[in-house]
Amino acid sequence: MAMAADGRTLAGALDDGRIALWNTADPDRTGRSLSAQYPVYSLALSGDGTILATSGGGVGWLWPTAASGRPRALTGHEGGISEVAMSADGTTVIAAVNIQIPGPAPGEDRDRFSLWAWTATAPAVPRRLTEQPGTVDQIKVSADGKAVTGIIRHSSKNNEVWVWRTGDPGTKLRLSGGHRISSLRDDLFISANGATVAVRADNQPGSRGDAVVVWTVDEPGKPRRMAGDVDLRSAISISTDSKILTRTPDGTGLLLQGITKADTPLRLTGQQGIIDQIALSDDGSTAAATTNDRGSGSQVWLWDTAAPSRPQRLSGYVGGTIEQILLSGAGRGIDVLTAAEESGQTKYDQQLWHWDTAAPDRPRELTGHQGRLSRIEVSANATVVVGSGDYATWLWRTSTDERARLLDGYHGPVHGVALTSDGRIAAGRGKDGTVWRWDLTRPAEPSRPFIGQRLAITEIALSANGHLLAGTDARGTVWIWDAASPLFPGRALRGTHAQIIGLAVSANGRTLVGFDGQGTIWAWDTSRPDQAARILHRLHEKIKDVTLGANGRVLAAATYSAGVLVWDPLDGETARSFTGLKGEIDQVALSANGELLAGGGSGGEVWTWDIQGSDQQLGHLLAGHRSAIANVTVSTDETTIVSADSDGHIRMWTVAAQGQIGPVLSGYLTSEQGIALDDNASTLLATDSDGNLHLWQMATRHSMPACVTLAERMRRTPEWKQHLGETSVQEACHP
Incomplete structure (x- = not known):
C-alpha cells in the first residue's frame, strides 16, 4: 500500500494481481481497479499521486492514476524486473533485474543484477546504471532522482550497501563492527539530496532493538553506528535533514542525532516508563513515543525537541497495549492502534485513536471498521488516516466525526452465508470474523460492512424477510443489526451470563434464540432489544444446532443423544423427539410454516419429518451422501432441501418425490452455514473450499415435470x- 504526500491518492496491491486506486476525497466512489498481468511484487507512488510504478512477473509498468490514463510497460532493458522505485517528483523510475548465470556444474550458478533507469516520459528508453555480482533485495531513490541505494545479497557473504549517483559507476559503503545488514522491507533510507544513506543492522545480542548505521556518501569508508537502537517493528525514524531518532539502549529516553560525529545527540527525557515504539516528524521538530508499563498501562508521549525534558502525555483514551504509533509528516497528528489482551493473547478488540497535537487531552476514537487492522497510514497533514487488514481497507477523515469509510468492499474468503427469502440480499461471515452484506441484484456493487462490534463474529443468522441480522462474537455476546441499513452500528443484547455458541432467527425477525454449551436455550424479542434474554429451556442434553419456523412458533434443536427435539416455545409444551435409523443428527432446518423438518446425520443421511402429521417419530431417508452432513437447509415454500457434506458435496432434493434432483456439486465449503436457499428454490448460494461465493439462479423449480x-x-x-x-x-x- 502507498499513499501520496497530500493523502488524496491511495494505491494498494491485491493478492489476485489487481491494483486498487482510490481518491480519498471521494471514498464512497468505487475505486479504479488496474488489472496487472501478474501479482504485484513492488509498488511506488509519486509524491503528488499522479504516477504509479509496479513490478510483477518480471515486468515493470507505469500507470497514470488519472481515469483516462493508460499503463505503459518499462521496456528496452535486459532480463526480468524484480523491484521498482521512483523519485518523489515522479520523473525517474529505477528497476532492479536479478539474473542467474548457469555455472560449469550443478550448484555453481552465479547471481548477477543490473539496475536500469527511465524517465517517466520515456518508458521505452532505459539507461543501464550498473551490472555486477549479487542479488538486489531493496532499492531506494532520492527525492530528486539523482541517487540510488540498494541492499545487495551474496550467497556466502554479508549483505552489502551500494550507492549509484549520476555519472558514478557505484560506491560500496563499508560496514564495520561485526554488524550484519537486515534485508527486511523499509530498512533502507536515502536522504532527499542523495548525500546520506542509513540502514538497519542487526544489533548485539541482548539489545531491545536493532542498530542504525549511517554514511555520508562522500565518505563511504566511514560508517557511523548511531547511539541507541531502533524499533524492531517500524521503519527507521529519520527527518528530511537527516536527523535520526533512536531510543537509549536501556529504553529510558530518546536520542535525536545528526549523521556526523560533530553533532551532539539531543537526549529526550521526562516520560514515565520504558520506551517501546518511536516516531519523528519530517522536520525533526516533533518526536513521539509509547511506553507500556504494568502499573500505568500504555501511554503516549509527545516532545517538542526545543524542550527535550518536558514531554506531554497524551490522555483521554481507553485502550489496551499499543501495537503501532504514527506521527504525521508535519507533526500535526498522532495515531495509535491498540489491542486488548486476554490471557496474554491479543484479541480482535482493537481501537484506533487520533490526536491533534494542539489538543493532547482530547483524542478521537476512529470507529466503524471491522476486523483486525495490520497497518495504518496517515497523510503528511494528518487529515486522512487509512487502516488495512488482510481483506479490507478503511479510511477516516480526522476533521469530521464520521465513521470509517470502506474502500471497495471485502476481498477475502467467506466462511458462512445467509439469504433472504426473495433471494435478493445475502449476508456473509468473512474468514477474519467480519460480517458483510451483498445486494445480489447488483453484482457489480461492492459489499457493505455490518459495524459496531469489536470482536470476531463466529456465527450469523438472517431473517427471511431481510430485516434482521444476528451474530455471536468471540466472547459469545449476541449482536443484532438492521440488515437493510448496514452502516448503522449493531447493538449487543444482554441478559445472559453464558457464552452463546449458536443462533436461529424467525422469518419475520421478531424472535431470536441462542444456545450455550450447557444445553440452555435463550430467547430475545428483537423489537425490545433493551430487555434481557429469557430462558426457554434447560435441557439435560448438550445442543448441536437450533432452528425456528412458523415465525417463532416452532423450535427444533439437534441434541447429542436425544435426537431432534421439537416444541412450541411460546406454549411450553413437552418436546417431541424425532430420530433417524442410525447415527446422530447434527444439523436441522425448518420450513417457513414449521411443518417440514429436515436433519443431517453424522453418517451422511438426510432425514425429513412431517411434524404436523402423525406421531411417527422416524423420518424419511434421503440417501446419497457418503460423509457427515455439515449443512442442511429447506426452501421457504417447503419444496426443496439442499444439503452439504463434509467432503464438500452439495445435493438438492425434491420433497415431493423424496429424491435427488440435478447433479452433485463438488468442491464446496464443509463447515456450517456454507449454503443458503431462497423461498422457492430459485436461488442457491454456496461457498467453495477457498471461500469464494457461488450463486445459481434457477428459472423454474428445477424444471420439474x-x-x-x-x-x-x-x-x-x-x-x-x-x-x-x-x-x-x-x-x-x-x-
Whole structure:
C-alpha cells in the first residue's frame, strides 16, 4: 500500500494481481481497479499521486492514476524486473533485474543484477546504471532522482550497501563492527539530496532493538553506528535533514542525532516508563513515543525537541497495549492502534485513536471498521488516516466525526452465508470474523460492512424477510443489526451470563434464540432489544444446532443423544423427539410454516419429518451422501432441501418425490452455514473450499415435470387422501 504526500491518492496491491486506486476525497466512489498481468511484487507512488510504478512477473509498468490514463510497460532493458522505485517528483523510475548465470556444474550458478533507469516520459528508453555480482533485495531513490541505494545479497557473504549517483559507476559503503545488514522491507533510507544513506543492522545480542548505521556518501569508508537502537517493528525514524531518532539502549529516553560525529545527540527525557515504539516528524521538530508499563498501562508521549525534558502525555483514551504509533509528516497528528489482551493473547478488540497535537487531552476514537487492522497510514497533514487488514481497507477523515469509510468492499474468503427469502440480499461471515452484506441484484456493487462490534463474529443468522441480522462474537455476546441499513452500528443484547455458541432467527425477525454449551436455550424479542434474554429451556442434553419456523412458533434443536427435539416455545409444551435409523443428527432446518423438518446425520443421511402429521417419530431417508452432513437447509415454500457434506458435496432434493434432483456439486465449503436457499428454490448460494461465493439462479423449480409440480400442490388436500391414500408423489407420477 502507498499513499501520496497530500493523502488524496491511495494505491494498494491485491493478492489476485489487481491494483486498487482510490481518491480519498471521494471514498464512497468505487475505486479504479488496474488489472496487472501478474501479482504485484513492488509498488511506488509519486509524491503528488499522479504516477504509479509496479513490478510483477518480471515486468515493470507505469500507470497514470488519472481515469483516462493508460499503463505503459518499462521496456528496452535486459532480463526480468524484480523491484521498482521512483523519485518523489515522479520523473525517474529505477528497476532492479536479478539474473542467474548457469555455472560449469550443478550448484555453481552465479547471481548477477543490473539496475536500469527511465524517465517517466520515456518508458521505452532505459539507461543501464550498473551490472555486477549479487542479488538486489531493496532499492531506494532520492527525492530528486539523482541517487540510488540498494541492499545487495551474496550467497556466502554479508549483505552489502551500494550507492549509484549520476555519472558514478557505484560506491560500496563499508560496514564495520561485526554488524550484519537486515534485508527486511523499509530498512533502507536515502536522504532527499542523495548525500546520506542509513540502514538497519542487526544489533548485539541482548539489545531491545536493532542498530542504525549511517554514511555520508562522500565518505563511504566511514560508517557511523548511531547511539541507541531502533524499533524492531517500524521503519527507521529519520527527518528530511537527516536527523535520526533512536531510543537509549536501556529504553529510558530518546536520542535525536545528526549523521556526523560533530553533532551532539539531543537526549529526550521526562516520560514515565520504558520506551517501546518511536516516531519523528519530517522536520525533526516533533518526536513521539509509547511506553507500556504494568502499573500505568500504555501511554503516549509527545516532545517538542526545543524542550527535550518536558514531554506531554497524551490522555483521554481507553485502550489496551499499543501495537503501532504514527506521527504525521508535519507533526500535526498522532495515531495509535491498540489491542486488548486476554490471557496474554491479543484479541480482535482493537481501537484506533487520533490526536491533534494542539489538543493532547482530547483524542478521537476512529470507529466503524471491522476486523483486525495490520497497518495504518496517515497523510503528511494528518487529515486522512487509512487502516488495512488482510481483506479490507478503511479510511477516516480526522476533521469530521464520521465513521470509517470502506474502500471497495471485502476481498477475502467467506466462511458462512445467509439469504433472504426473495433471494435478493445475502449476508456473509468473512474468514477474519467480519460480517458483510451483498445486494445480489447488483453484482457489480461492492459489499457493505455490518459495524459496531469489536470482536470476531463466529456465527450469523438472517431473517427471511431481510430485516434482521444476528451474530455471536468471540466472547459469545449476541449482536443484532438492521440488515437493510448496514452502516448503522449493531447493538449487543444482554441478559445472559453464558457464552452463546449458536443462533436461529424467525422469518419475520421478531424472535431470536441462542444456545450455550450447557444445553440452555435463550430467547430475545428483537423489537425490545433493551430487555434481557429469557430462558426457554434447560435441557439435560448438550445442543448441536437450533432452528425456528412458523415465525417463532416452532423450535427444533439437534441434541447429542436425544435426537431432534421439537416444541412450541411460546406454549411450553413437552418436546417431541424425532430420530433417524442410525447415527446422530447434527444439523436441522425448518420450513417457513414449521411443518417440514429436515436433519443431517453424522453418517451422511438426510432425514425429513412431517411434524404436523402423525406421531411417527422416524423420518424419511434421503440417501446419497457418503460423509457427515455439515449443512442442511429447506426452501421457504417447503419444496426443496439442499444439503452439504463434509467432503464438500452439495445435493438438492425434491420433497415431493423424496429424491435427488440435478447433479452433485463438488468442491464446496464443509463447515456450517456454507449454503443458503431462497423461498422457492430459485436461488442457491454456496461457498467453495477457498471461500469464494457461488450463486445459481434457477428459472423454474428445477424444471420439474408438470405432474410432479401439480401433485406437490395437491398432496395435502382431502381429495388426495380420499382418492390416492398414502401414495407418494413419485408413485403417482411414475406408476
